[in-house]
Amino acid sequence: NPASPVRDVVAHAVKISHFRTKSGGTTSNFGCPLRNVHQRQRPTDAASDRSMTTMMTAARILREEGFSLEDLQSEAVVSEFSRLLTDLPGCPNTTVMCNADDRFRSINGTCNNLNNPTWGMAGAAQRRLLPAAYDDGLNLPRSLGIDGKPLPFARKVSNAVHRGSQQLKSPKLTLQAFQFGQFLDHDLIITPLSNAVDDCCANNDDLDNCFNINFAEDDPYLARFKAGYCMEVPRSSGVNCKSPADATVNQRQQINDITSYIDASNVYGSSDERLSSLRDGTTPFLKVALGADGPRLPNGDDRTCRSDAANGIHCGLAGDVRVNVYPTLMSYHNVFMLEHNRLAQRLRRDIPNDEEAFQQTRKLLIGIMQKIVYDEFLPSFLSPEAMKKYQLSSSNMYKYDSKLDATIANPFGIAYRMGHSWIPTLVSVYTKDFKLFFQQFLNETFFDPTLTYIESVNGAPSGMKGLAYAMSALESSETDRTIEDVARNTLFVNPVADTSFDLASLNIQRGRDHGLPSYNEYRKYCGLSEVTSWSTSAALGGLVNHDADAIIKLEAAGYSSPKDIDLFPGALSEKPVPGGDLGPTMECIIGDQFHRAKFGDRFFYQNRGTGFNEAQQAAIQKYSLASLLCRNYQFDKVQFPNVFRLADPLKRCHDINDLDIGPFRPSTGGGDGGNDGHGDRGGGHEHHPRRTLNDIIDEIFEQQE
Numbered sequence: 001n002p003a004s005p006v007r008d009v010v011a012h013a014v015k016i017s018h019f020r021t022k023s024g025g026t027t028s029n030f031g032c033p034l035r036n037v038h039q040r041q042r043p044t045d046a047a048s049d050r051s052m053t054t055m056m057t058a059a060r061i062l063r064e065e066g067f068s069l070e071d072l073q074s075e076a077v078v079s080e081f082s083r084l085l086t087d088l089p090g091c092p093n094t095t096v097m098c099n100a101d102d103r104f105r106s107i108n109g110t111c112n113n114l115n116n117p118t119w120g121m122a123g124a125a126q127r128r129l130l131p132a133a134y135d136d137g138l139n140l141p142r143s144l145g146i147d148g149k150p151l152p153f154a155r156k157v158s159n160a161v162h163r164g165s166q167q168l169k170s171p172k173l174t175l176q177a178f179q180f181g182q183f184l185d186h187d188l189i190i191t192p193l194s195n196a197v198d199d200c201c202a203n204n205d206d207l208d209n210c211f212n213i214n215f216a217e218d219d220p221y222l223a224r225f226k227a228g229y230c231m232e233v234p235r236s237s238g239v240n241c242k243s244p245a246d247a248t249v250n251q252r253q254q255i256n257d258i259t260s261y262i263d264a265s266n267v268y269g270s271s272d273e274r275l276s277s278l279r280d281g282t283t284p285f286l287k288v289a290l291g292a293d294g295p296r297l298p299n300g301d302d303r304t305c306r307s308d309a310a311n312g313i314h315c316g317l318a319g320d321v322r323v324n325v326y327p328t329l330m331s332y333h334n335v336f337m338l339e340h341n342r343l344a345q346r347l348r349r350d351i352p353n354d355e356e357a358f359q360q361t362r363k364l365l366i367g368i369m370q371k372i373v374y375d376e377f378l379p380s381f382l383s384p385e386a387m388k389k390y391q392l393s394s395s396n397m398y399k400y401d402s403k404l405d406a407t408i409a410n411p412f413g414i415a416y417r418m419g420h421s422w423i424p425t426l427v428s429v430y431t432k433d434f435k436l437f438f439q440q441f442l443n444e445t446f447f448d449p450t451l452t453y454i455e456s457v458n459g460a461p462s463g464m465k466g467l468a469y470a471m472s473a474l475e476s477s478e479t480d481r482t483i484e485d486v487a488r489n490t491l492f493v494n495p496v497a498d499t500s501f502d503l504a505s506l507n508i509q510r511g512r513d514h515g516l517p518s519y520n521e522y523r524k525y526c527g528l529s530e531v532t533s534w535s536t537s538a539a540l541g542g543l544v545n546h547d548a549d550a551i552i553k554l555e556a557a558g559y560s561s562p563k564d565i566d567l568f569p570g571a572l573s574e575k576p577v578p579g580g581d582l583g584p585t586m587e588c589i590i591g592d593q594f595h596r597a598k599f600g601d602r603f604f605y606q607n608r609g610t611g612f613n614e615a616q617q618a619a620i621q622k623y624s625l626a627s628l629l630c631r632n633y634q635f636d637k638v639q640f641p642n643v644f645r646l647a648d649p650l651k652r653c654h655d656i657n658d659l660d661i662g663p664f665r666p667s668t669g670g671g672d673g674g675n676d677g678h679g680d681r682g683g684g685h686e687h688h689p690r691r692t693l694n695d696i697i698d699e700i701f702e703q704q705e
């Protein structure tokens with residue numbers, strides 16, 4: 001009877017675990033660079049991570065004692081774990097109560113799907129497309145190939161596949177695509193890291209919590225990565241759950257800490273607490289700080305970036321915790337926050353109730369974000385075939401499908417890192433007429449908001465705006481398997497500690513950490529041919545999706561079988577689908593996720609009941625990111641209608657219409673005549689005798705124009 005030794009065994013494991021992790025828990029800023037990126041949102045997480053470790057240790061002991069994987073799924077074992085380990089992170093429970101009449105989406109994504117209220121919520125386990133391929137079937141990272149030989153080191157794959165000619169420019173995409181791409185990612189997913197141990201390099205063998213990238217040989221490109229160097233990689237936090245792909249097995253699943261819907265959670269946060277830290281009291285506005293060049297993102301905790309408070313350089317605060325990672329990302333957070341306040345200023349005149357005005361503004365901004373994603377961003381790099389297959393264009397008929405789970409797919413979190421290929425070598429600040437003002441190596445600016453503080457004096461652009469001008473003046477890096485050395489060799493470089501990171505290696509390692517099966521398995525999942533041979537003739541014959549060079553590089557990476565290739569390097573090496581920038585496996589994983597984020601979102605802007613009516617939809621569809629940038633950052637001219645497309649002509653902002661706010665007014669439903677882009681700014685105080693900080697800032701803003 002497998003139940004009888006359970007108590008003893010689990011108790012034993014608990015003891016071992018407490019001994020091992022007694023020092024764990026707190027994270028200090030700039031200790032572990034990756035923890036700074038993936039900052040946790042809940043204070044109790046370290047305890048949950050330790051309980052998870054205990055459970056996994058106990059599971060291993062049980063297996064050594066002859067328990068099968070199936071025994072471990074038994075009610076007796078599962079309930080004993082939950083009894084002893086009160087902090088054991090649970091799978092999302094399904095007892096959330098919903099009100100079907102709620103007019104606005106919840107802040108944490110619950111109750112979007114009324115039959116499955118936890119779908120897409122913040123804190124949900126990521127959705128698997130295929131059963132996990134953990135070494136032990138439960139928890140340990142995928143480290144072995146199909147013949148049982150170890151997979152090549154992630155860094156070795158990175159050197160062979162992702163290193164290449166630097167600074168090749170995309171012939172199609174402006175740098176706006178790169179930055180909006182990351183900003184959008186930060187609306188969709190953040191995978192929290194295990195906090196069970198503080199120092200992963202000192203706990204290299206603790207595979208429950210750490211999966212460092214180790215070097216057994218001299219690295220050919222950087223002395224820093226010498227034999228024995230440990231690139232510190234905490235594992236993603238685990239929850240012990242069943243996945244939809246393999247509903248019979250409880251196994252380690254990864255979490256998404258933010259809402260999976262495109263709901264501007266990067267602007268508003270994914271919890272009430274975060275929203276209330278961002279909102280200006282109970283007014284319809286978001287908080288701002290008063291910068292030298294007008295309102296800007298409010299100040300956050302100065303320990304969350306390389307701040308310099310003595311010189312007025314502060315970290316920013318936004319809906320997503322990664323706002324400070326990189327200055328142009330911050331510039332995007334900033335412009336969407338400003339847009340919220342601009343729209344709120346216009347809407348509040350007709351909506352006297354502050355809460356209603358806030359929610360209506362939020363809903364409108366989300367609609368605008370969705371329009372930009374589906375009609376501007378995705379078609380700038382997905383093939384027409386994928387756009388059609390996944391019905392991504394707003395011109396497709398819309399019908400909400402309550403059977404579609406929009407929860408982020410685990411492999412999407414790896415595949416969508418294709419945007420790392422767009423990362424440029426330099427971060428630039430340009431003037432309004434697209435002349436270079438300042439340039440710096442991108443990796444020198446990580447976690448450093450200084451560039452956003454450049455003041456607009458003596459011909460200088462303001463920092464937030466100048467970063468945005470540069471993104472229209474420049475190209476993204478070419479969409480290919482090459483990742484610039486600023487991210488591949490010197491990501492988060494620390495010359496004092498003599499440490500550095502490689503983003504490509506991390507993407508590969510993270511896929512193995514999550515137990516993602518090989519690239520070949522995803523090809524099969526997507527209905528594509530298998531990768532069966534290294535021979536270039538076979539690659540060119542049977543595998544028309546590969547360029548010959550790619551297959552040689554993948555072989556040189558040291559995989560013993562082509563069936564072992566990891567998802568990220570394999571899918572990023574594919575030959576693009578005609579008319580698009582990505583190969584068929586990327587398009588399959590990314591296309592399906594965006595299909596779900598559209599048709600599986602009950603509050604999608606095109607869903608008439610809960611979204612917008614026809615006139616409102618039409619107004620949103622006429623608006624554009626180009627116009628939004630014009631209004632808030634006072635561009636002179638910008639690519640129009642699609643800022644992501646290099647080929648689109650530069651149009652003067654003066655000639656680009658503002659959003660027609662008329663259809664969003666509750667009573668009139670008529671046009672507002674505000675299409676000159678200026679007409680609707682002033683005089684918004686009649687209905688609101690109390691002047692908010694935003695009113696004052698707005699006045700300053702208007703005086704400057």
Ligand code: HEM
Binds near residue numbers: 420487507510
């Ligand atoms: C300055 C540019 C960028 C830097 C420095 C950067 C850095 C990072 C880092 C350090 C991680 C975590 C890696 C790990 O621990 O596994 C990450 C994750 C990720 N990145 Fe980037 N990235 C950048 C741009 C982009 C872009 C342009 C995109 C997409 C268009 C993107 C998509 C993603 C995605 C989807 C993840 C996974 C997020 C999660 O699950 O938590 N990133 N990035």
Ligand SMILES: [Ca+2]
Binds near residue numbers: 258263
């Ligand atoms: Ca979201």
